[in-house]
Amino acid sequence: MRLLYSAGSPFARIVRVALLETGLDARVIKQEVTRVRLYSAESEVLTVNPIGRVPTLELDDGTILTESKLIIDYLDACNPGPKLLSRDGSDGWxxxxxxxxxxxxxxxxxxxxxxxxxxxxxxxxxxxxxxxxxxxxxxxxxxxxxxxxxxxxxxxxxxxxxxxxxxxxxxxxxxxxxxxxxxxxxxxxxxxxxxxxxxxxxxxxx
Ligand SMILES: N[C@@H](CCC(=O)N[C@@H](CS)C(=O)NCC(=O)O)C(=O)O
The missing domain is CATH 1.20.1050.10 (Glutathione S-transferase Yfyf (Class Pi); Chain A, domain 2)
Known part of the structure; x- marks a missing residue:
């Protein structure tokens, strides 16, 4: 897996923290996109994701995930441990x-x-x-x-x-x-x- 992120992006930071907290971090190649490039037509993100935003997570089969909280859903599916974002109501929502x-x-x-x-x-x-x-x-x-x-x-x-x-x-x-x-x-x-x-x-x- 490959994570495109910017060091200053809070939305990318959510995913970076989640990767570290779940122990999935070692499975992900991190590629930093500078702020200047992120907001330019040359952004590396645009080569895989027309939305052009970080975080962008590229799965091993080429699937592109974008939107920090949806990426957390994916990390939860990969992680046998406690869910980061419980969606079944077992915690009273x-x-x-x-x-x-x-x-x-x-x-x-x-x-x-x-x-x-x-x-x-x-x-x-x-x-x-x-x-x-x-x-x-x-x-x-x-x-x-x-x-x-x-x-x-x-x-x-x-x-x-x-x-x-x-x-x-x-x-x-x-x-x-x-x-x-x-x-x-x-x-x-x-x-x-x-x-x-x-x-x-x-x-x-x-
Ligand atoms: N709702 C998105 C927001 C992501 C977002 O706004 N990322 C900014 C960086 S903080 C970005 O990539 N901006 C580039 C652009 O708008 O072209 C999420 O939760 O992932």
């Missing part, structure tokens, strides 16, 4: 609910970050005005959820997505002071960030 919440936070952070990087874009201010309250609402809900034992138990997709989302803020969106007033969420992040899978996939500063 908790993982699905938490993964959705964490994904909404991540997408909000990415939208805010991209708008901040393009201040001349005529829509940038409107995007930030919509996304900043969204991520603050999500983080406030997460602070409450942490006090109720959410995002705990064996590592799973929800924890990976949330750790990846929060791990993007300090290097890429330092303007958002998400830790202020959120000691529970902050302590949760500091714990997950010490895992070797997170430590070895930290996004580089821009």
């Amino acid at each position: 908790r993982t699905l609910a938490e993964t959705g919440q964490a994904s909404g936070l991540l997408e909000g952070i990415v939208s805010w970050m991209r708008a901040s990087a393009s201040p001349k874009d005529k829509y940038a201010a409107a995007v930030i005005a919509r996304e900043a309250p969204r991520v603050n609402r999500a983080a406030d809900a997460l602070e409450v959820a942490m006090a109720n034992g959410a995002y705990t138990g064996p590592i799973n997709a929800a924890q990976i997505v949330l750790g990846t989302a929060l791990g993007l803020v300090e290097p890429r969106l330092p303007v958002w002071k998400w830790r202020e007033g959120r000691s529970g969420l902050s302590a949760w992040y500091d714990r997950i960030a010490t895992r070797p899978s997170f430590q070895s996939t930290v996004p580089p500063p821009l």
